[in-house]
Amino acid sequence: MITILNDDFSQLNTFLHEKSFSKIFILVDENTHEYCLPVLLGNMETDLGFEILEIEAGEEMKNIQTANQLWEILTEMQADRKALVINLGGGVITDMGGFISSTYKRGVQFINIPTTLLSMCDASIGGKTGIDLMNYKNMVGTFAFPEQIFIYPKFLETLPFKELRSGFAEMLKHGLIADKAHWESLIQIHKLDAEAIVTHIQTSMDIKQDVVEKDFHERNIRKTLNFGHTIGHSVESLCLSQGNPILHGEAVAMGMICEAHLAYLEDLISQQDAETIVENLQRYYPYLDISDFSDESITALLLNDKKNTDSKINFSLLSGIGSCTYDHQCSQENILKSLEFYRKLND
Numbered sequence: 001m002i003t004i005l006n007d008d009f010s011q012l013n014t015f016l017h018e019k020s021f022s023k024i025f026i027l028v029d030e031n032t033h034e035y036c037l038p039v040l041l042g043n044m045e046t047d048l049g050f051e052i053l054e055i056e057a058g059e060e061m062k063n064i065q066t067a068n069q070l071w072e073i074l075t076e077m078q079a080d081r082k083a084l085v086i087n088l089g090g091g092v093i094t095d096m097g098g099f100i101s102s103t104y105k106r107g108v109q110f111i112n113i114p115t116t117l118l119s120m121c122d123a124s125i126g127g128k129t130g131i132d133l134m135n136y137k138n139m140v141g142t143f144a145f146p147e148q149i150f151i152y153p154k155f156l157e158t159l160p161f162k163e164l165r166s167g168f169a170e171m172l173k174h175g176l177i178a179d180k181a182h183w184e185s186l187i188q189i190h191k192l193d194a195e196a197i198v199t200h201i202q203t204s205m206d207i208k209q210d211v212v213e214k215d216f217h218e219r220n221i222r223k224t225l226n227f228g229h230t231i232g233h234s235v236e237s238l239c240l241s242q243g244n245p246i247l248h249g250e251a252v253a254m255g256m257i258c259e260a261h262l263a264y265l266e267d268l269i270s271q272q273d274a275e276t277i278v279e280n281l282q283r284y285y286p287y288l289d290i291s292d293f294s295d296e297s298i299t300a301l302l303l304n305d306k307k308n309t310d311s312k313i314n315f316s317l318l319s320g321i322g323s324c325t326y327d328h329q330c331s332q333e334n335i336l337k338s339l340e341f342y343r344k345l346n347d
């Protein structure tokens, strides 16, 4: 269940009163500790004791070492099965916090309080938790629903512009895969800021929730939420392994450009639709330099994509603006052409 919090956080307090938790563990990173935790603690009313678990910020922390440290801390603090973990942060915190909670003592309850645009309209919803492995994205994880998701849009007031723009990519994705009107209202936004975006968050949340309700374990339609992620995740992983991470949404925007062109090459969408998508994405997202990455290095990562079956790369590709297909196996020639198309956008 998703609840938009009032200024007094009363719905969160009611939730904490009604459930009989033994103790609360609040997972934050250094930035959400500084900007969001004071707001939460200033409004949270509970007799329960709580501990703060803090990790460094960034995708580089979303790995087994951090998970191990957090499991050890929970053990040292004798967290029991009635403990509640509150994940207060962006997608790194909700992915990591959901993962350690759903595995510690075979599962303790957790709630998500997303603090980035990306986590409000995507990462906190849908129950995918996980960590990266050898810089491969989200290779180890669980499907586990949070008890509740509490959204407090005012957290966006301290979010840096690049992070806001990163989250906006997932909102554009929601429009492209499922709702042309949503896409069209988003691309009317010329100056990206929290005020302009906030009224559109609910539509994105609804699209994500609707897809997840139909296919929690990603056996079919949920794969559409992965549009842009097949190539996007490969490039995100390569940047991560070079010690030069890019934001998830930046990678997804780049991936959506390639995969929109790929859909055109595969005769799924018209040239005009492909161009509209590419031009609009280029308006928001600066060119991402992938000249260091060979076709072979990108393809090697594509071969480990989680959607693959029988050693075949399965793409989720648009069949129009507002509709998406999945399990699409493209020719190697077209995959490479789509990368070449992206490289040439910089000429």
Ligand SMILES: NC(=O)c1ccc[n+]([C@@H]2O[C@H](COP(=O)([O-])OP(=O)(O)OC[C@H]3O[C@@H](n4cnc5c(N)ncnc54)[C@H](O)[C@@H]3O)[C@@H](O)[C@H]2O)c1
Residues within 6 Å of the ligand: 029, 030, 031, 032, 035, 036, 057, 058, 059, 062, 089, 090, 091, 092, 093, 095, 115, 116, 117, 118, 119, 122, 123, 124, 125, 126, 127, 128, 129, 137, 138, 155, 156, 157, 158, 159, 160, 163, 166, 167, 170, 248, 249
């Ligand atoms: N599970 C899912 O369904 C799902 C969906 C999309 C993305 N993801 C994952 O989410 C991650 C990306 O999430 P993200 O973009 O939120 O990144 P993030 O969690 O790293 O947060 C981005 C940055 O913003 C800072 N921050 C967070 N809230 C803030 C606030 N209110 N004010 C100021 N600074 C703040 C963080 O400290 C961090 O530096 C990736 O790992 C991605 O794979 C998961």
Ligand SMILES: O=C(O)C(=O)C[C@@H](O)[C@H](O)[C@H](O)COP(=O)(O)O
Residues within 6 Å of the ligand: 122, 126, 128, 137, 138, 170, 218, 222, 225, 226, 229, 306
């Ligand atoms: O919730 C989903 O399903 C998604 O695909 C949403 C994506 O935006 C998100 O990045 C997700 O973590 C990617 O899933 P993965 O299974 O490819 O790791």
Ligand SMILES: [Zn+2]
Residues within 6 Å of the ligand: 122, 170, 229, 248, 252
């Ligand atoms: Zn994503």
